[in-house]
């Protein structure tokens with residue numbers, strides 16, 4: 001039972017409104033059973049240059065002359081186009097990643113549509129600033145801001161939530177009147193290629209959306225970041241890659257927005273709704289096989305409930321169904337690739353060397369069928385590691401969490417904040433005063449209380465420390481994807 005993909009067997013670039021092949025290709029391999037999904041074209045420097053030039057030219061064409069109402073209508077047409085091919089997108093996403101079908105339907109593809117609709121509506125209704133200023137002659141002045149497109153936006157996205165994160169950047173960039181050159185991850189090129197078909201069919205003018213495929217270093221990603229013709233670069237992925245990209249764009253002084261890695265904590269106070277907290281930690285540790293930058297890999301539980309919490313978490317984790325994406329009630333698919341599985345398994349081994357107690361998991365599941373050629377790992381829980389252990393400080397990006405006891409509010413805040421990362425945190429407590437007291441003390445861009453990954457697309461999204469630079473979401477995206485100009489009129 002493996003979902004078959006309904007896209008071309010060769011995935012091509014989309015430049016100036018045309019699908020374009022390149023000689024060099026690479027293989028897109030299924031993480032479910034190791035079979036070939038498609039050959040993917042790899043862009044060389046000349047191809048990237050052609051994409052940037054197409055994007056520059058499109059700024060001077062019909063797109064550059066459109067008002068925000070008209071652009072918003074185009075974005076809604078793109079959303080309609082994804083909706084019309086909903087199951088094709090689901091199949092593409094599932095084939096590339098092996099995620100449960102249900103997740104692709106309810107999270108990934110639904111969010112792809114929502115991203116276009118949300119930013120279309122936000123761009124239409126956005127206000128700008130106005131200040132009435134005093135002047136020495138008493139007549140005063142008016143200051144107001146206008147938003148203009150930045151120009152050509154380079155977009156580089158990862159494989160963990162392919163369409164969701166790709167469109168999270170493409171949609172606001174287009175809503176603000178920019179043109180884009182976008183590179184999805186080499187691990188998940190299929191849904192972005194379908195999106196190019198949707199763009200073409202929705203009548204998006206040629207050159208407004210350009211898609212290039214390829215890898216990072218010495219490939220399409222690096223060629224894009226170093227291209228002098230891009231005006232801004234937005235990236236989601238690993239923190240180290242963010243740092244490399246920052247150096248690459250430094251000479252050109254490009255605007256950047258980075259959503260990077262995390263080593264997020266969940267904190268469960270003894271006064272929490274116990275069942276809700278267990279269910280929440282299950283979600284925040286194992287959703288998408290732990291491959292969401294917001295997942296909690298560090299769980300701190302107040303000592304009074306620690307033994308019971310670990311026991312119930314173990315029981316529920318062992319009941320998770322790991323399997324084919326299209327199996328009924330499946331909870332977890334494979335990791336994205338064998339390469340990523342090697343990384344996660346290296347931490348499973350390291351945890352034992354660092355002295356962890358393996359509460360459950362820690363190995364590769366044996367299915368006795370073609371899934372044994374896939375990239376599966378067991379969901380895993382550890383206890384007993386010191387806070388400075390590598391498994392407790394480094395981002396693993398797999399279905400794994402370390403659970404540790406704590407004794408006081410001050411202590412747990414300090415331990416949560418003792419990290420190079422600062423993306424997200426989930427607090428579990430029924431004490432509202434405590435929630436208000438603790439949440440602002442957490443060094444993270446996102447703090448959830450009694451929930452996890454509850455998203456309102458108007459809210460700021462991003463991290464502190466090595467978890468990112470800048471905020472996207474709502475008006476924060478409109479600000480990033482626009483040049484904000486102040487106009488001062490002396491009255």
Ligand SMILES: NC(=O)C1=CN([C@@H]2O[C@H](COP(=O)(O)OP(=O)(O)OC[C@H]3O[C@@H](n4cnc5c(N)ncnc54)[C@H](O)[C@@H]3O)[C@@H](O)[C@H]2O)C=CC1
Pocket residue numbers: 156157158159160183184185186214215216217218220221222225236237238239241242244245259260261262292293340343395396397
């Ligand atoms: N959202 C997150 O926090 C993510 C974290 N990761 C973590 O990163 C590790 C490595 O995974 P990767 O897919 O290699 O992540 P990555 O950060 O290297 O890749 C993300 C995107 O950046 C591109 N890229 C890589 N190097 C680049 C460069 N020098 N210049 C321009 N673009 C470049 C890739 O082609 C891909 O499109 C994973 O094992 C995981 O732990 C991976 C994906 C997302």
Ligand SMILES: O=C(O)/C=C/C=C(\O)C(=O)O
Pocket residue numbers: 160161165168236237259291292293294455461
């Ligand atoms: O919901 C979102 O906008 C984003 C979620 C997750 C990431 O950014 C990530 O995993 O990288």
